[in-house]
Amino acid sequence: xxxxxxxxxxxxxxxxxxxxxxxxxxxxxxxxxxxxxxxxxxxxxxxxxxxxxxxxxxxxxxxxxxxxxxxxxxxxxxxxxxxxxxxxxxxxxxxxxxxxxxxxxxxxxxxxxxxxxxxxxxxxxxxxxxxxxxxxxxxxxxxxxxxxxxxxxxxxxxxxxxxxxxxxxxxxxxxxxxxxxxxxxxxxxxxxxxxxxxxxxxxxxxxxxxxxxxxxxxxxxxxxxxxxxxxxxxxxxxxxxxxxxxxxxxxxxxxxxxxxxxxxxxxxxxxxxxxxxxxxxxxxxxxxxxxxxxxxxxxxx
Ligand code: PSU
Ligand code: MN
Numbered sequence: 001x002x003x004x005x006x007x008x009x010x011x012x013x014x015x016x017x018x019x020x021x022x023x024x025x026x027x028x029x030x031x032x033x034x035x036x037x038x039x040x041x042x043x044x045x046x047x048x049x050x051x052x053x054x055x056x057x058x059x060x061x062x063x064x065x066x067x068x069x070x071x072x073x074x075x076x077x078x079x080x081x082x083x084x085x086x087x088x089x090x091x092x093x094x095x096x097x098x099x100x101x102x103x104x105x106x107x108x109x110x111x112x113x114x115x116x117x118x119x120x121x122x123x124x125x126x127x128x129x130x131x132x133x134x135x136x137x138x139x140x141x142x143x144x145x146x147x148x149x150x151x152x153x154x155x156x157x158x159x160x161x162x163x164x165x166x167x168x169x170x171x172x173x174x175x176x177x178x179x180x181x182x183x184x185x186x187x188x189x190x191x192x193x194x195x196x197x198x199x200x201x202x203x204x205x206x207x208x209x210x211x212x213x214x215x216x217x218x219x220x221x222x223x224x225x226x227x228x229x230x231x232x233x234x235x236x237x238x239x240x241x242x243x244x245x246x247x248x249x250x251x252x253x254x255x256x257x258x259x260x261x262x263x264x265x266x267x268x269x270x271x272x273x274x275x276x277x278x279x280x281x282x283x284x285x286x287x288x289x290x291x292x293x294x295x296x297x298x299x300x301x
Contacts, residue, residue: 008069014055020295023113023121026060026103031262039079052292061102107145122291125159128167147174154291156283157187187229209297234282
């Protein structure tokens, strides 16, 4: 009994040849960005992975299968649709058996990447502990996935709409290594740094690949979270974004569950007149390039 998966021809070839592959998520396309920037970004991120010498594998659920690697028609269909479900660990099996179209979050993409034998995954920012979680109990399933699925996830930190200190505490409790890439400070998505220290630091893709392999040798089940700061020219300074996040959070009163993160990202987009999206695109491209280099080190090591 195996998982219902369909590999694109290019991903199938790369798997057969043992070439480096980078998994990419689809929730960012369907729930994280507006059309047409979502489609342009999905294509550009795939190209960034190719330019860095790896094969991109964007993952989504369609017609009862986990698709690993999408063609341009499939990417377009996802980017234009507004009835795609946001799929996390809890939803994956139901989405498949019901035949729904589903976009995979960080958690679900990690599960699918691991099933496909892909070790590295590039995203924007992971989900985490929401502000006010002491009342709402809203903590992303992404954190628990990092604790149990052995995939190295390249992010720009956790999204700054979250409670970053609490997110770090939960990651520490769950035994997830949070590794600042060439930085001692925890990156904060749209901003290069927060006032929090990065728990660990590494400076090269080879070091990150070595730690990934060591976790396997130790029999440790979970993954690694790489926190790669947004490029300086694209960042929105912390002082500038902080009041906007506060305003977006006020506007989010009454929004719950899966809708919270998409609502907040869209509200920050509106309140920054699109600047947050420009930054989001820049950081994803930056993560895709780093992920390709890590995947290359893992495949040759
Ligand atoms: N990174 C982005 N934009 C996004 C996301 C990540 O730059 O939209 C998505 C990811 O799929 C992540 C999800 O898993 O947001 C978190 O949702 P939640 O807080 O509901 O777990
Ligand atoms: Mn949530």
